[in-house]
Amino acid sequence: MNLPIIQPGMRVTVMGLGTFGGGIGAARYCAENGAQVTVTDMKQPEELGGSLDALAGYGIDFVLGEHRSTDFSGADLVVVSPAVPRESRYVQEARNAGVPLTTEIGLFVARCPARVCGITGSNGKTTTVSMLESILSATEIPHHTGGNIGGSLLSSLPDISAGETVVLELSSFQLEWLDETGWSPSIAAVLNIMPNHLDRHGTIEAYARAKASIIRHQHSGDTAILVADDPGAYGLADDVKGRLVTVGIDTGGTDFAFDEGWTIERTDTGAYRLFDAGLVRVPGRHNLLNALTAAACAREIGVGPDSIAKGIGHFNGIAHRLEFVAETGGVTYYNDSKATTPEAAAAGVAAFDQPVIPIFGGYDKKVPFEGLARSVAGKIRWAALIGVTAPSLKTALEDSGVATETFPTLDEAVSACANHAHEGDVVLLSPGCASYDMFPNFETRGDAFRRIVLELAGKRGRGGDESD
Numbered sequence: 001m002n003l004p005i006i007q008p009g010m011r012v013t014v015m016g017l018g019t020f021g022g023g024i025g026a027a028r029y030c031a032e033n034g035a036q037v038t039v040t041d042m043k044q045p046e047e048l049g050g051s052l053d054a055l056a057g058y059g060i061d062f063v064l065g066e067h068r069s070t071d072f073s074g075a076d077l078v079v080v081s082p083a084v085p086r087e088s089r090y091v092q093e094a095r096n097a098g099v100p101l102t103t104e105i106g107l108f109v110a111r112c113p114a115r116v117c118g119i120t121g122s123n124g125k126t127t128t129v130s131m132l133e134s135i136l137s138a139t140e141i142p143h144h145t146g147g148n149i150g151g152s153l154l155s156s157l158p159d160i161s162a163g164e165t166v167v168l169e170l171s172s173f174q175l176e177w178l179d180e181t182g183w184s185p186s187i188a189a190v191l192n193i194m195p196n197h198l199d200r201h202g203t204i205e206a207y208a209r210a211k212a213s214i215i216r217h218q219h220s221g222d223t224a225i226l227v228a229d230d231p232g233a234y235g236l237a238d239d240v241k242g243r244l245v246t247v248g249i250d251t252g253g254t255d256f257a258f259d260e261g262w263t264i265e266r267t268d269t270g271a272y273r274l275f276d277a278g279l280v281r282v283p284g285r286h287n288l289l290n291a292l293t294a295a296a297c298a299r300e301i302g303v304g305p306d307s308i309a310k311g312i313g314h315f316n317g318i319a320h321r322l323e324f325v326a327e328t329g330g331v332t333y334y335n336d337s338k339a340t341t342p343e344a345a346a347a348g349v350a351a352f353d354q355p356v357i358p359i360f361g362g363y364d365k366k367v368p369f370e371g372l373a374r375s376v377a378g379k380i381r382w383a384a385l386i387g388v389t390a391p392s393l394k395t396a397l398e399d400s401g402v403a404t405e406t407f408p409t410l411d412e413a414v415s416a417c418a419n420h421a422h423e424g425d426v427v428l429l430s431p432g433c434a435s436y437d438m439f440p441n442f443e444t445r446g447d448a449f450r451r452i453v454l455e456l457a458g459k460r461g462r463g464g465d466e467s468d
Contacts, residue, residue, distance in 0.1 A: 003110035008034030016081025025152020082173035121191025131294035135311030179213035193232025275309035284351030330423030337446030342372035345432030362433030
């Protein structure tokens, strides 16, 4: 593996501070370990606000509103935000000068002494990681959770020992960079591989290669957990170097499956019940698969069935992922802002038995919407559209017989959905797109939806409590 280690006196350039936490963690970690740190970001100081405040007093040089070539060619190490394309001019200048490159997560795994369980997929990563976190919290197993789920674990490194477990949510961006270092986690789970981030990766083949790197550098003693129901994930089976563990609902003979309402684990000695499927409180078949995958990871870590059942039973869902917001006038409102792919939006609609009135649309990641349209045709009578992708969504949906209307703001879309809804209906924000055209991130979009709905519920005099 080629995982750079921070040494005192190193000249380190952190490219991309951002506001998500990884840039802050990387810059702070490098400075605390004696490096001379330069943070460079194309954003202006007023756009970075709290991130700059978090690094006050660390002796860091800031280059904001621009990148300088010398900060890359003259560094001993460049720590790149995973969102930066590998083809970036400045990345190439560092490469041409022989400067090694890494990421925040690369810095972490280079020093992490613990066993790592990594989870990836186009959809469901955060929910599955959170379910596994809930399971581990029901045990006495010391553990840490991080990665794409938010924040940085670099500050926790001094407290992490070899006998502990680290759970990482890993995005295609993070995996693409980790692939260069030759690292994969000892336990790797792949939920699904569907078209996503084609604006970055270019083709589904390139995107799939990035995802596949989670198992590419495993060893014979490692474990790969693949969802057999998803062709993209299960298509990696032939590349598994260690032990293959399969998960499935619709496919027979998998190691972890559902049978007569129970989660079961099949071993050489028989099939054993793990937990009642009724314990899974978040709606949708896809969340049953997420729970099954979390259980498979937990068993690999060494968790017993009772703790798995307890952890799954305590999991009530997470913000922006089929999050209940309110009920008013017999209509329920759900925030699924994290559904940033067409497949995730289709799964959101399919999660409900009641009629659904969805809000689709957002930033254009250059993915097609015909599959989404076919999936929801016959299940929805009308859809509200927002954002840059509204025209292409309108074409795809109306070609499949779904009526649509486009709105310039989320407020107007929610209001229109409320007017269309009948008692017993679900109004669902499940955009199927990223948020960057109208909001800085999916959390802000989901928060806005929640605020609009709660204000609407208050005006109608039939409020519903916001769900945690």
